[in-house]
Amino acid sequence: MNFDPEHLENYDQTSIMRGTVCQLIAFTNTETKQKFYIVQGKINQNIHFNQNLFDVIKKNECFNIISITNKIQRNEDILIQIEQCDFTLYQYMLNRKSHPFSSEEIYDILSQIINAYIHIAKYTNQSLELSPSNILIRKLKNQKILIKIFINFFNSEQKSAYNFSHYKAPEELNNSLDINLQTDIFLLGIILFQLCYKVKPTEGINNVQDLKKFQEDLIRNRFMDRLENQDGVDQFLKNLIGKMLEYYQNDRITWKQLSMLNQLHPNFHLLKNKYYINLNQSLGRGSQGVTYFVENLETNQNLCAKIIDITQVEGQREQEIYEKLIKQHKKNKNVIEILDIILSQDEQSTFLIMEICESNIEEYFKKKNRKLRDEEIMDMLKQIVNGYCYLKDLDIIHRDLKPQNILVKHEKEIPIYKIIDFGVGKIIADQNLAVTVAGTPIFSAPEVIDGKQYDYQCDIFSVLIQFILARNHFVLFNL
Numbered sequence: 001m002n003f004d005p006e007h008l009e010n011y012d013q014t015s016i017m018r019g020t021v022c023q024l025i026a027f028t029n030t031e032t033k034q035k036f037y038i039v040q041g042k043i044n045q046n047i048h049f050n051q052n053l054f055d056v057i058k059k060n061e062c063f064n065i066i067s068i069t070n071k072i073q074r075n076e077d078i079l080i081q082i083e084q085c086d087f088t089l090y091q092y093m094l095n096r097k098s099h100p101f102s103s104e105e106i107y108d109i110l111s112q113i114i115n116a117y118i119h120i121a122k123y124t125n126q127s128l129e130l131s132p133s134n135i136l137i138r139k140l141k142n143q144k145i146l147i148k149i150f151i152n153f154f155n156s157e158q159k160s161a162y163n164f165s166h167y168k169a170p171e172e173l174n175n176s177l178d179i180n181l182q183t184d185i186f187l188l189g190i191i192l193f194q195l196c197y198k199v200k201p202t203e204g205i206n207n208v209q210d211l212k213k214f215q216e217d218l219i220r221n222r223f224m225d226r227l228e229n230q231d232g233v234d235q236f237l238k239n240l241i242g243k244m245l246e247y248y249q250n251d252r253i254t255w256k257q258l259s260m261l262n263q264l265h266p267n268f269h270l271l272k273n274k275y276y277i278n279l280n281q282s283l284g285r286g287s288q289g290v291t292y293f294v295e296n297l298e299t300n301q302n303l304c305a306k307i308i309d310i311t312q313v314e315g316q317r318e319q320e321i322y323e324k325l326i327k328q329h330k331k332n333k334n335v336i337e338i339l340d341i342i343l344s345q346d347e348q349s350t351f352l353i354m355e356i357c358e359s360n361i362e363e364y365f366k367k368k369n370r371k372l373r374d375e376e377i378m379d380m381l382k383q384i385v386n387g388y389c390y391l392k393d394l395d396i397i398h399r400d401l402k403p404q405n406i407l408v409k410h411e412k413e414i415p416i417y418k419i420i421d422f423g424v425g426k427i428i429a430d431q432n433l434a435v436t437v438a439g440t441p442i443f444s445a446p447e448v449i450d451g452k453q454y455d456y457q458c459d460i461f462s463v464l465i466q467f468i469l470a471r472n473h474f475v476l477f478n479l
Contacts, residue, residue, distance in 0.1 A: 003027065003036040003081055005072050011036075017088060017133050021047050021154040026084075039080040041154040049078060050153045056123045057151050061345055063270040064116035066136065066148050078154075085148055086139045090132035093194065100198045103234040109195065110240075111266045112147035113188065117181065117255045119345075120149075125180045128152070130187040131167040132194075141297045142276060144268070164208060166190075170247050173212055182249040189244025189252075196233045196241065215247070236263060269305075271342050274298045275353055277305045283356075289315070294353060303339065306352040319350050321396055328394070334387030336407070336420040357407035357418060364408045364415070383417040391419070 004010070011027040018024075022041035028034070043049050058068045070081035087095075089109070101109075113135070120128065128134070134150040169186035171178060205211050243253040258264055269277040274297045281293035289308040296303055309315045319341070326338040340353035358364070361380065365372060384406060391397075405421045 003038065003070070003072075003079075005074060005079055016136075017150065019129075019134070019152060021156045022152055024082075024150065035084055037082045037084050039082060039153075041078050041080075042076050043078060043154070044076060046157050048155050048157075050155055053124055053126075053151065054080075054153045057153075062116055062119035063273070064112045064147050064149060065119060066150055067273070080153070083138070083148075085136040087137055088133050089135035089137060089147075089191070092137055092145075093132055097198075101195050103237065106192070106195045106234075106237060107263060108145070108267065109147060110188075110192065111264045113149065114255065114258045114264055115266050116147070116149040117184070118259045120151075121181055121255055127179050127181060127183040129167070130184040130191070131165065132191055135191075140276065141300065142295050144276070146270065164211075166205060166211065168211060169249075170212075170215055171249060173208060173215075178249065180249075181255060182252055185244050185252045185255065185258075186246075189241050192237065192241050192244065196237050269351070271351055271353075272340070275303070275305065275340070275342075275351075277351070289349075293356070302356050304354050304356040306354065307344075308350050308352065309348065310350050311348055315350070319352075322352055324394060324396070332387055332390035333416055334383045334418055335390055336418045354420075355409070355418075357409040357420075359408055360404050361406045361408060361417065362403035379415075380417055384419065387417070387419040 008027075010030055012030060014026040014028070016024040016026055016037070022039055025038050025040055027036045027038055029036075041047070041049070054068075054071070057065060058071075060067045067083040068080060069083060072079040072081075113130075117128075128149065128151065130149075134152075136148040136150055138146040138148060140146055167187045167190060169179075169183045171183060205214050240253070240258075246252040265279075267278070267280050269275075269279065271277065276295045276297055278293045278295070283291045283293055283304055285291070289306050291304050291306045294303040294305045295301075308318055310319055322338050322341060325335065326341060331337055336357075337355045338352060339355065340351075342351040342353065344351065359367075384401075388401075401419070405419065407418045407420055409416050409418060
């Protein structure tokens, strides 16, 4: 069901955020209880709609910026429907009064805000008037939070420094014309101060004069004393506050400088609003990229994602193979299943979303801590050959079949072996031969090592090595 602006009487309305030229309202259908988040603004001779910025944000390229789903214009009124969130950062901070934010949580919030601003900076240098009230939060199913920066598309020609708010930088109070994204660095410093010290630095500030005195006394003088104190606050975060709360814009740390700090890199990716890639949980490194743990927030399914660099020929070749695999209607249980292929925002890398397995065959058989039975070895070889034949029918040479590239996944307590990692693989046409030296030497066929022409048969040699190693309980791995 879509939002119906012609029958507002059918909705209960709750104000989420109110600005000087627009407001965010939660409309709840009284019958279905379905909720809609609507940005409501009015255009006139003094208030203009920034269509260019709207068109950019509507592309939904950054998961830390509000996602737009619809826009409705009725005469001077403009209604923008955005994705539903759970609360604002201001509400979140109020709810956490008795449960202070940990340093890890603060780093997470900070890195997501920075991620949003780095994206915004590509298109505008206009201040977003940052405050906890226009930072929206969505709670994810995995108990993590997703920061969503609210964007105001309505520009007023009658801005005043005396439109009171606790979140104003010195240049705003001094009627400076130079209000830009560096202004928001100062505002982020105030928010960071609040998160770190579990207090409102704005207590006792009731007007613009109070706010000016607060900035001059606390920010320029008293806060500097805190930097040397052992007050339990993370020293890196304290130093950041000092670099943000500089009186003059040019003395403040920049958004780009913040984004280059390793401590402030985002610790996750959210793709297609459902694939949560945990960058702190690496599952391994293949020939062309790193694999991370993934949660599908729609199905609660555990998956994995390999990030490959497609600026290199090897990465492009691997992507070509996976694209061919994902297009096949008939899958093969002995070749890793590819669920999605997603290009990164900068088009420098690709995310391969895949099924997750338990271990590779080296780890799997060593855990058994006994000699393998013949039927176990034959079952493994039969499945590997089944996967090999499937790839051969698709004109794919793997070129690096080794125990680390054959994973195990149990289905109804039965081990299923799956071929993975096509980082040195290649698609060859009929009658064509490859000549490039590729793969891991101990598992490579002689013709590959010698730089001679070869075809699919090179993978048969690698399968033979798996058999020998299995018979010897993988003792060759100690060589």
